[in-house]
Amino acid sequence: MNATDDVQESDTSPTRVLVVDDHEVLATSLSMVLDAEPDLTSVGVARSLEQARTLVRSTQPDVLLLDHRLPDGDGVSAIPELRALREQMHVVVLTATAADHVLVAAIEAGASGFVSKTRGLAEVTAAVRAAASGEALISPEMLARLLPRLTRSSGARHQELTDREHEVLGLLARGMTNAAIAAQLVVSVHTVRNHIANLSAKLGAHSKLEALSIAVREGLLPDR
Template identity: 45%
Template sequence: MPESPATGEPIRVLLVEDHDMVAEALRLALDRSPDLEVVGRSGSMAEAFKDAERYEPDVVLLDRRLPDGDGISAIAPLQEALPRARVLVLAGEATASVAARVAEAGGAGLVLKASGLEELEDAVRRVGRGEVVFSRELLGGVLDRLTGRTRGIGAALTPRERETLHLLGEGLSTAEISKRLGVAVNTTRNHIHRVLEKLGARSQLEAVTIARREGLLD
């Protein structure tokens, strides 16, 4: 039976999830296993920092989308505050670039919300044992990113997303890109969001920087 390596007791889990129904479902799912124990729940990154020190969990199950920002940005501060804890990110969707950001920040893995409860429980156990957990679909990209082999990073971009990226590289605003593409502003925002996700960028400027470095704007 997997147990907390430090205490010999069940793996202690801190949930960081702002939606009450989702948090309760996760708590019920994890608590049904005798080797897992949910010791607390935080609704934001700010609360997570306080609760991590208070509960001293073995695993922090961290939602990527939180009211006060991208959960990935909380990984390093959490690890600094509580080095023994390991962080497992929970995401609605993810690309290899996003998964690589989790790994680069010191996260122990990423599990999708679409995964079954048994898969989630297994991921928490494995992370609690010291393993790193990424799906096969994402792992190759994570390894490439961490070893500097980013060739082909733009392969996941659709033709419209590539066009959007080129227009960003020209310095056009969202409204100007919408006009150039002949689509609604909200549609353009969605294109930009997906471009940032696929390039693992935190901003439009970073996306353009990555694109120039990788030759995607040539």
């Protein structure tokens, strides 16, 4: 699922982004780049989890760019706590050379995806826009590798999905974009978005990746 695929602006207010990274040069650069974009705005820079908690409360960001290694703890482990402070906030994990178990933990914690610190700044801004629109920031290849490693449990706790929603969920698990799913099902992209919105609401998910994580945990996807 490409970060720039199918991203739509849903309102005219800038997407509010909080950068959490203890590397001052990188964090400041990201903040400046975000502020230079007309549809994005940096609401602050936190260099620790303690500062992140304070700024999430006070600035109410839409997207959190979160380093997974911080001086006072593991950023990935803190995702549920940080998202509890602002439920509708999307979390994008900044990675350097994160191992698969770190990425799996991030997915299970509710991250919308990942962006590498080695990528260009333009790719980071594209990732922020994608996360804000609920896109999954992960390649089909990585998704196929990581999904089987997610924790599984028995029994669903959420509303039952329709047959079509199950079908769309299965196509999402293959890493297909909204446009590709629409072509596969011979429906409009708008219809696909509605199906994704409905199944996400039933699962209590705020992004595609979170929906897939919950679906795996609750046995809604076949063994891969």
